[in-house]
Amino acid sequence: MGWAGGLYLLGTGIVTLWGAPATGFPRESASGKLLSAAGSVLTGAGFALVLLHGDLLFAVVAALGLGAAGALELWCGLRQRRRHVLARDWVASGIIGLGTAAVLPFFISLGAHALLGVAGGGAIISGVLWVLSGLTLRHDARTGARKP
Secondary structure, eight states, X not given: OHXXXXXXXXXXXXXXXXXXXGGTOOTTSHHHHHHHHHHHHHHHHHHHHHHOOOHHHHHHXXXXXXXXXXXXXXXXXXXXXXXXXXXXXXXXHHHHHHHHHHHGGGGGGGOHHHHHHHHHHHHHHHHHHHHHHHHHHHHHHHHHHHOO
């Protein structure tokens, strides 16, 4: 459980850190710092879970990591509403992260499979959201380029 969940959080954090400059915000800007902090929190939580194992530890560290990153994404999305094309996606992703973090501690007594199921459910919902977002952006960019 520690390996699977830890690698998921670690990978998500690294991708968030790697993708933050692609949003167009300089790292020194407030939104760039928020997105970088979200990626850093997820990377740290993932690294901790890869090294340390246990149901209670997994639930607490994953909930803290997902909750903090979700809150930062939500805040960034709300601050950039109507100014950035990804703001709605950050709001949705932040709500999903906060929801997953809020529900995770209630499944500690059910064991590793339940904890990974909750974390995996949030990951699937977030993944579908970001795939649809990417396809929508690509489609909108293509149709916008054709118009004179």
